[in-house]
Amino acid sequence: MSPPYPHANINGSDAPEKPNVRLGFVPLTDCAPLVAAKILGLGRRHGLNIELVRQPSWAAVRDKLLSGELDAAQALYGLVYGVQLGIGGPQADMAVLMTLNRNGQAITLSNRLSEGLRQGRSLRTQLAAQTHQPVFAQTFPTGTHAMWLYYWLAAEGLDPLRDVRSVVIPPPQMSDAMALEQLDGFCAGEPWHAVAEAENIGRTAVTSGEIWPDHPEKVLACRRDLVALYPNTARALTMTILEACRWLDAPEHRREMAGWLSGPGYIGRASNLIAPRMLGDYGRTSAHALPLRFFADGEVNHPYLSDGNWFLTQYVRWGMAASSVLDGHLAAEINQTALYRQAAAALDIATADSDTRSSVLIDGRRWDGSNLHAYARSFPIQHDAHAAGHKAK
Structure with a gap:
């Protein structure tokens, strides 16, 4: 396909200082903006040559960002904040250039637990009756999937750090681990929940958009020194991926993307397992599932400070960081709101009036970023950082 934006839109002063950019991604449906940017050649409009590099895990994304093997990457929102705080690994100053998507994740339970829920037995009751400790999987200790899983289990009356084992x-x-009966449930991105249902391994119990409607999910991330050393490159990359997100708004483009993602270099699963949920069709799973959003006239992509601060409150809640992380201006340092506004303005994309937004989550609590300490202390199920023994460095 010929790119929809064939003409360059740069001049000498705006030209990227680093024209060749290596972008990392993990094989998930929401890597779509990076794949679209590459296949459509959108980087050329902004003076960039993009190389996509598939990664086997989020730990690999982290390590290669820190080593410089990757210039930027699709990343879990919480991965960026966890690295910034040095939770469970090396510390580095990180940057969020933009949000790539909202919603589009889920929690799948084993068929046995799913059947119990359909029969009216609570998850808490079922797990308490098991002879083995329940095992739930997520994808990175500080990542979005860990936080969605912990939040949902707590809303169900379960302590995710005591009542279950998280791996x-x-x-x-x-899905393979669940097929081997090694897991009672897992939280991840698509299409792996669709795969589990298609192979009759498990059932989607709740979508992430039901846990936090229109939550932030993946971001375009890099080390902060890349923004400092190569500001034109960072802005050009943000513009490129913004155009890819805009292109993905059209349903026909998403269907085309599902075919591209099914290739062995990307996800490597049949497009009929990718396309339905990418288009918002969760079948019998949930009537309340919010669709995967990539753009929505630019509403999705703003790097809201309140989104980043939410993850900090959860790290404090679960004893992963001391409450002092809520005192400073970490989100304003990490989320590159000024650079994002420049990129969006150059593309005539509207930006948010404020760097904060509000939401009501599945437990009825309202989050608006106005009082981080009070919000972090408001939960009946939480842990102390000193007792947990793995606070931020």
Whole structure:
């Protein structure tokens, strides 16, 4: 396909200082903006040559961003904040250039637990009756999937750090692990929940958009020194991926993308397992599932400070960081709101009036980013950082 934006839109002063950019991605449906940018050649309009590099796990994304093997990557929102705080690994100053998508994740339960829920037995009751400790998988200790899983289990009356064992598994291995009866449930991105249902391994119990309607999910991330050293490159890359997100708004383009993602270099699963949920069709799973959003007239992509701060409150809640992380201006340092506004303005894309937004989550609590300490302390199920023993460095 010929790119929809064939003409360059740069001049000498705006030209990227680093024209060749290596972007990492993990084989998930929401890597679509990076794949669209590559296949459609959108980077050429902004003076960039993009190389996509598939990664086996989020830990690999982290490590290669830190080593410089990747210039930027599709990343879990919480991965960026976890690296910034040095939780469970190396610390580095990180940057969020833009949000890539909202919604589009889920929690799948084993067939046995799913059947119990359909018969009216609570998850808490079922797990308490098991003879083995329940095992739930997520994809990265500080990542979005861990936070959605913990939040949902707590809303169900379960302590995710005591009542279940949480393990980390790369997304493509989730359904296989459940098929081997190693997992009672898992939280990851698509299409791995669709795969589990198609293979009759498990059932989707809740979508992430039901846990936090229109939550932030993946981001375009890099080390902060890349923004400092190569600001034109960072802006050009943001513009390129913004155009890809805009292109993905059209349903016909999403169907085309599902075919591209099914290739062995990307997800490597049949497009009929990718396309339905990418288009918002969850079948019998849930009547309340919010669709995967990539653009929505630019509403999706703004790097809201309140989105980043939410993850900080959860790290404090689960004892992963001391409450002092809520005192500073970490989100304003990480989320490149000024650079994003420049990129969006150059593309005539509207930007948000404020860097904060509000939401009501599945437990009825309202989050608006106005009082981080009070919000973090408001949960009946939480852990102390000193007792947990893995606070931020």
